[in-house]
Ligand SMILES: Nc1ncnc2c1ncn2[C@@H]1O[C@H](COP(=O)(O)OP(=O)(O)OP(=O)(O)O)[C@@H](O)[C@H]1O
């Protein structure tokens with residue numbers, strides 16, 4: 001296992017990726033794993049909100065500004081150095097962790113130089129942390145664009161629908177056909193109505209090879225999470241006593257021991 005593992009949370013839209021990413025961060029913080037980097041790789045950017053973090057600048061914004069007119073770059077500063085500095089400035093320092101929002105993906109045109117510099121810099125940046133947690137955008141884009149590369153832990157999330165399970169099957173196929181390196185895969189079945197656990201497991205078994213996952217977790221539908229969302233409350237602040245958090249916590253114990261120790 002890498003010394004600075006990267007944990008990516010993937011799945012169909014609306015299944016609970018951001019919620020799980022927030023609880024993963026909370027779990028690791030509670031286990032004393034620091035420093036941590038939380039990365040919002042979803043252009044619609046909600047990860048910051050559930051963590052109580054205010055985002056001013058995104059990597060996408062920096063990429064756009066730098067590529068378009070090179071505006072604002074001091075003449076005596078190499079572009080490479082300037083980009084690295086800007087990304088460093090976009091990292092928000094929060095309580096116990098740092099946060100970086102990737103923002104919108106690139107528009108049309110050639111972004112090769114800027115992207116290469118950014119990728120190198122982000123790869124280097126993550127090595128400063130004990131672990132990074134990436135809240136990925138819904139679907140497959142990030143995998144086909146290869147923004148999700150070499151993750152040590154991929155947490156695949158589905159709600160109890162066939163569409164969500166089939167999206168995970170496609171993500172797994174794409175990941176293996178693109179030879180994305182994934183050391184450990186975990187499956188979380190989220191928002192399970194009470195009494196439906198066995199039925200949901202049956203559906204998951206019929207669509208996915210459950211043996212390919214190091215662990216499978218079930219999290220109940222929980223009105224506390226729903227209410228926290230409506231109240232705009234950070235998921236880092238809600239009670240740890242609630243049933244869903246206990247279930248997330250139990251599931252997250254299966255993260256490789258060298259991340260959580
Ligand atoms: N176990 C749960 N019980 C109740 N509500 C939940 C649970 N998990 C997530 N939710 C709620 O479901 C909604 C979608 O969750 P979330 O934003 O985490 O999904 P997502 O996969 O990140 O969505 P998107 O693809 O839009 O980014 C949110 O309102 C969240 O509060």
Ligand SMILES: [Mg+2]
Pocket residue numbers: 017018019042046047135
């Ligand atoms: Mg989300």
